[in-house]
Amino acid sequence: MTVLPQLIVSTLLLGGIYALIAVGLTLIFGVMRVVNFAHGEFLMLGMYLALFAFARLHFDPYVTLVLSLPISFAVGWASYRGVMRPIVHASHNVQVFTTVGLSIALQNLALVLWTADARFLRTDYYAVVVRIGGAAFNVAQIVAFALAVALTAGLFAFMRWSYIGKVMRATAQDRDASALMGIDTDRVYAITWAVGIACVGAAGVLLAPIYPVYPTAGLQFVLIAYVAVVLGGLGDMAGALIAALAVAAVEVAGSYTIGTAWKEVLYLLLFIGILVVRPAGLFGQRGAEALGT
Amino acid sequence: MKAVAPAAVVFVCAGLAPLVVHDAFLLDSLVLILIWGSAAAAWNVAGGYAGQISLGHSAFFGIGAYAAGLVVTRWELSPWLGLAVGALVAMAIGLVVGYLSNRLRGPYFVLATIAFSQVLLIVGSRWRGFTSGSEGIPVPFRPGFWTLGIADKRVWVWITLALAVLAYLLQLYLDRSRRGYQLVAVREDEDAALSLGVPARWLKVAAICASAALTAACGALWAQYIGFVDPFYVFSVDLSVKFALAAIIGGLGTALGPFLGAALITTVETYLRAQFGGIGTRLIGIYLIVYGCALIVMVRWVPHGLVGWIGERLRRRVTARAET
Numbered sequence: 001m002t003v004l005p006q007l008i009v010s011t012l013l014l015g016g017i018y019a020l021i022a023v024g025l026t027l028i029f030g031v032m033r034v035v036n037f038a039h040g041e042f043l044m045l046g047m048y049l050a051l052f053a054f055a056r057l058h059f060d061p062y063v064t065l066v067l068s069l070p071i072s073f074a075v076g077w078a079s080y081r082g083v084m085r086p087i088v089h090a091s092h093n094v095q096v097f098t099t100v101g102l103s104i105a106l107q108n109l110a111l112v113l114w115t116a117d118a119r120f121l122r123t124d125y126y127a128v129v130v131r132i133g134g135a136a137f138n139v140a141q142i143v144a145f146a147l148a149v150a151l152t153a154g155l156f157a158f159m160r161w162s163y164i165g166k167v168m169r170a171t172a173q174d175r176d177a178s179a180l181m182g183i184d185t186d187r188v189y190a191i192t193w194a195v196g197i198a199c200v201g202a203a204g205v206l207l208a209p210i211y212p213v214y215p216t217a218g219l220q221f222v223l224i225a226y227v228a229v230v231l232g233g234l235g236d237m238a239g240a241l242i243a244a245l246a247v248a249a250v251e252v253a254g255s256y257t258i259g260t261a262w263k264e265v266l267y268l269l270l271f272i273g274i275l276v277v278r279p280a281g282l283f284g285q286r287g288a289e290a291l292g293t
Numbered sequence: 294m295k296a297v298a299p300a301a302v303v304f305v306c307a308g309l310a311p312l313v314v315h316d317a318f319l320l321d322s323l324v325l326i327l328i329w330g331s332a333a334a335a336w337n338v339a340g341g342y343a344g345q346i347s348l349g350h351s352a353f354f355g356i357g358a359y360a361a362g363l364v365v366t367r368w369e370l371s372p373w374l375g376l377a378v379g380a381l382v383a384m385a386i387g388l389v390v391g392y393l394s395n396r397l398r399g400p401y402f403v404l405a406t407i408a409f410s411q412v413l414l415i416v417g418s419r420w421r422g423f424t425s426g427s428e429g430i431p432v433p434f435r436p437g438f439w440t441l442g443i444a445d446k447r448v449w450v451w452i453t454l455a456l457a458v459l460a461y462l463l464q465l466y467l468d469r470s471r472r473g474y475q476l477v478a479v480r481e482d483e484d485a486a487l488s489l490g491v492p493a494r495w496l497k498v499a500a501i502c503a504s505a506a507l508t509a510a511c512g513a514l515w516a517q518y519i520g521f522v523d524p525f526y527v528f529s530v531d532l533s534v535k536f537a538l539a540a541i542i543g544g545l546g547t548a549l550g551p552f553l554g555a556a557l558i559t560t561v562e563t564y565l566r567a568q569f570g571g572i573g574t575r576l577i578g579i580y581l582i583v584y585g586c587a588l589i590v591m592v593r594w595v596p597h598g599l600v601g602w603i604g605e606r607l608r609r610r611v612t613a614r615a616e617t
């Protein structure tokens with residue numbers, strides 16, 4: 001089994017980036033009870049940011065990453081104020097269609113501005129391959145993985161120890177009680193949304209040197225993130241992290257055994273299977289799906 | 294809005310239009326409005342009346358389109374047979390999907406339906422041996438009614454009008470019958486409806502089955518009318534959103550609403566394409582930006598759609614007149 005180390009390494013590298021996308025999505029759901037169907041479009045915007053910063057300003061994507069955090073946070077904050085704020089307490093249907101509308105508008109804005117052509121960000125070190133033991137892997141992937149893990153760990157620390165993180169967790173547990181304790185829940189929602197968008201924007205910057213960039217690029221990644229988030233239990237950040245690795249494992253094993261063309265079917269069926277058998281996810285509370293909250 | 298008169302006027306006008314109008318462009322728009330209106334009405338049966346918000350309905354549309362395309366190209370049989378096969382297959386799949394996703398609510402149901410349509414997209418675009426893969430299927434034109442090779446757009450108006458009336462009657466049945474009221478009760482509060490002995494589970498499954506069959510019929514006719522089945526179009530999430538958007542703009546859970554919504558978005562789409570299409574293909578996405586913004590604005594400010602809004606206006610006028 002000489003391929004096994006390679007498969008494990010590939011799983012970890014993919015899983016790290018999926019985790020960063022998924023934790024932002026699950027954070028937003030946990031605190032705001034909104035499934036963000038526009039999550040993939042913010043990923044796509046992050047990818048374009050890295051692409052243009054590299055092409056026009058010659059910024060290395062890892063420099064752009066530092067800049068992308070405040071930029072995507074600001075974009076997130078603005079989109080919360082403009083679009084999300086009025087519907088935080090609205091019914092599911094209104095929330096679903098608002099984020100779906102945002103997704104379509106952003107996707108096609110990118111299409112109109114930057115055309116449907118797939119573009120590539122190729123750094124000098126793109127083709128550099130490192131061999132450790134029996135496994136070979138690409139430098140861009142390792143760096144992306146390391147940074148994604150660092151950002152995810154940073155988010156966990158932020159949620160656990162910072163005051164704002166504690167307030168966000170309190171709001172996630174009981175929004176009414178938090179409001180009664182003097183927490184400005186509107187502000188908490190704005191911060192949550194913006195932090196979630198910052199995570200996915202950063203993930204986009206990290207993915208740009210590895211994958212082609214086009215207006216619907218977000219869809220394939222965000223589908224995986226939905227799978228991870230539901231598998232881990234919607235709103236459960238640690239669950240999303242473990243599930244992201246599990247989904248990456250399924251994807252890698254699938255590409256190896258049945259080929260890349262059909263690997264998506266594998267995790268989509270896994271997804272449908274989870275929704276049918278245990279929609280609360282592996283670690284979620286049973287019955288959450290029936291309440292729909 | 295339970296009155297039938299406005300709908301009767303709309304459908305009679307659509308039926309008489311081919312006798313007066315001979316402009317191919319207008320007739321083409323009318324056919325598309327009727328197809329998209331029927332598909333939106335079919336979506337409305339599940340999404341509007343039963344409250345089962347699906348963003349995977351393009352799956353059923355695609356099944357219909359592929360059934361018609363494959364029956365014609367592989368077995369050289371009548372597309373009418375393809376339509377029937379497509380509707381039956383969609384109904385069977387609707388039964389499975391509806392049964393399996395029965396306890397999912399809100400965003401969970403939406404996610405499940407999106408995943409389902411994506412599975413079909415992959416099967417449609419990758420299973421080269423059967424579906425011809427990502428190249429799609431060109432549907433041959435064979436003249437005759439039985440082979441649906443009809444060049445005369447007036448006949449197409451009448452065929453699609455029959456479908457639209459069928460979709461309308463199904464919704465009217467839900468507006469007026471005991472089953473329809475039960476379904477609305479399930480949508481509003483499933484637990485309360487269950488406690489009153491309403492068979493919530495089966496009503497939801499039945500609504501999805503009927504909706505799936507009707508959507509597939511729309512897909513089959515559309516494939517014959519356009520003459521080409523592209524997996525990336527017929528199974529796309531955008532198409533599912535289009536059905537939902539037409540129903541939302543017209544009015545969720547109203548019988549005439551989806552047709553009004555479809556008329557509006559088809560007109561806007563055609564206009565924007567004609568207006569900006571000439572400048573360059575990159576502006577083709579403009580109408581979709583309008584779709585997205587319209588969706589955000591409608592659910593926020595006009596939740597009951599055009600039919601609800603007009604109905605509200607009329608009621609206000611009547612009460613104002615009664616007071617003076």
